[in-house]
Amino acid sequence: MTSAPLEQYLMLSAVLFGIGTAGVFVRRNLITILLSIEIMLNAVNLAFVAFGRMYGRADGQIIVFFVMTVAAAEAAVGLAIVISLFRHRESLNPDSFTELKW
């Protein structure tokens, strides 16, 4: 079984990251934006694992575990904020939350 070359992994990672970024900018639903951020994180994870494999070291995978932990925490906090925002405004559109300034 021949393994795919590094370039293909990185390409996939870049595409995933682009999709996530586009989602953050384009979508008008807070939950979708959170999902897009998860996609961006996983794109980064993929890049880490690919590099780790290329160098034959476990560092990449270790960092991925950290990222996954943080992502889980972030999802929990983010969703909690989203719920309380929704209770506040009956809306999930980020553009309706612009009070927090000056």
Add this chain to the structure above:
Amino acid sequence: MLPLIPLLPFVGFLINAFGGRRNGKGVASAAACGAMILSFLVSLAAVWSMLGRVPDERRVVQTVFTWVSSGSFNADFQLALDPLSAVMILVVTGIGSLIHIYSTAYMHGERDSEYARYFSYLNLFAAFMLVLVLGANFLVMFVGWEGVGLCSYLLIGFWFQKKSASDAGKKAFIVNRIGDVGFILGVLLLFTRFGTIDFQEVAHQASMISPEVDGFGTLSLITLLLFVGATGKSAQIPLYVWLPDAMEGPTPVSALIHAATMVTAGVYMIGRNAALFSRAPETLAIVAIIGAATALMAGTIALVQNDIKRVLAYSTVSQLGYMFLAMGVGASAAGIFHLYTHAFFKALLFLGSGAVIHALAGEQDLRKMGGLRRELPITYWTFLVGAIAISGVPFFAGFYSKDEILAKTFESGHTVLWLVGLFTALLTATYMFRLVYLAFFGDRPHEAAHPQHPEEEEPAAASHGAHVHDAPPAMAIALIVLAIGSVVAGYVSFGGRFEHFLEPSFRGAAGAVGAGLEPDPAAGVPGRINELMLMGVSIAAAFAGIGLATYLFLLNRRAAEDIAGRFGGVHRLLTNKYYVDELYDAAIVQPIRIASEDGLWKGVDVAFIDGAVNGVGDTVRGLSELLRRLQTGSVRAYAASLFVGVVVILGYYLWK
């Protein structure tokens, strides 16, 4: 033993200052009077033990602790008892005790807390005054010097709810401060010249050098600066203006601080440094001239004042002038002698006037008094004794001291100053008996016992309505003891004993006194006949003054009004106190006020300093106003800027 003397009143101060509110009047007055009387007894014992020594060894020095020791500068907290300070502590504690006793009755109308506050100030004053006279160097003296100034301020402004009283307190404090600047500069210059501030050291070194007869040198400058301090504390021209206003304080305070003790501090200070002053004939001449001029000026003002306490205040200024005249002609012992007799009769006169004011429910205007002779017999008789004593009638205390000063002035060849002094003696007798006649003789206008503005009068007054009562026992005791003192105090000078007693304190001055004073050979023929003649002249002046007052203010009051009418200009000038207050106001107070208000306040502070500080603030505010527009509150905008930032930074590193 010496530290006990000032410490006892200080303990009294602590008791009343910290426990007065709770203690009540009985404890407060017992603590205050007890502390003073104990201090008096300790002083007596200390002086008694000093008298047991031979005159040359009559100096007890006690170092309480080392205060300053820095390089070549050393100053211990050191107390010294010598004949000069012995006289002073006996006067301060003795008369102080009597005035404390008198105050227990005079201030009885006050609330408990005010009563304790009054006695705590009075005790604190006594403690500082005793430090002043016992201090063995300039620094310790300065502690007392400033302390008594503080207490004077506190007590003048005792009824601080009254605007005039708090103003008078501030005036006294500020005018004294001007004098104190001179005093401090004098001490600093003295230290650079002699390398020590110990009185005995300075006197010792000064007695080694010859007087500065030609021109105005360092010594003259030192002594002149010290004298500026003395003019402030002892109310001489040009800084006398605070003392008449100081009469806003309670009357016993006027008696103790502004007549008997504190105001004599300047005289004492010059006496303490007699050796130094004797080496600066230029300064001595100035001292003598200022003294005589002050005596005359204050005496003339006293003639026309209508407030009973103001007459006495100007009289005090005038008598202090006598003391400075004596100091200036080198007759230190005579000056201190007058200080000592004056303390008795001026305290007596003030306390007597206090009894009158007390009886008349706070009335101080002489024109509304009269006929009190029948209603206040004790006050009348004691006051009369005081008036006779100050007028210089033979066999009363004032005669001996004043005659001594006049004789010494004449002997030293200052004929003009002697004439001024003599004329002032006549004035003294006139204004004192004017006071006696206006207050105690004749008839009182009907409304006299009902002050028109009771809320402005001294709150101490206890009696109301037409019923006028004589001094209560505590006041009467003080009056009677002081009256006896006013008669017999002068007798200690018989046979030159007082002068002889003080001689060790003035020894350093002995070699040079009179030097540079250009004694007139014709006048300087001291002899029995000459002395008797001088005495006769001053007795004649005293009786002429009394006679004049009797004619103008008792027998024929119309004549006094006629004279006042005929010399309207002079009368107005005197009533307005030579317009000195107005002059100072226009020449000093207003320029300073205008410079401070328009220049320093509105110019420097508001425009410049505030402008700079506010300018910095305004600039930051303006920039922030622009920058805060960036914070839109839209999460997507933040995310976009974050993304753009990352792209830009990464792009920079990738394409570098």
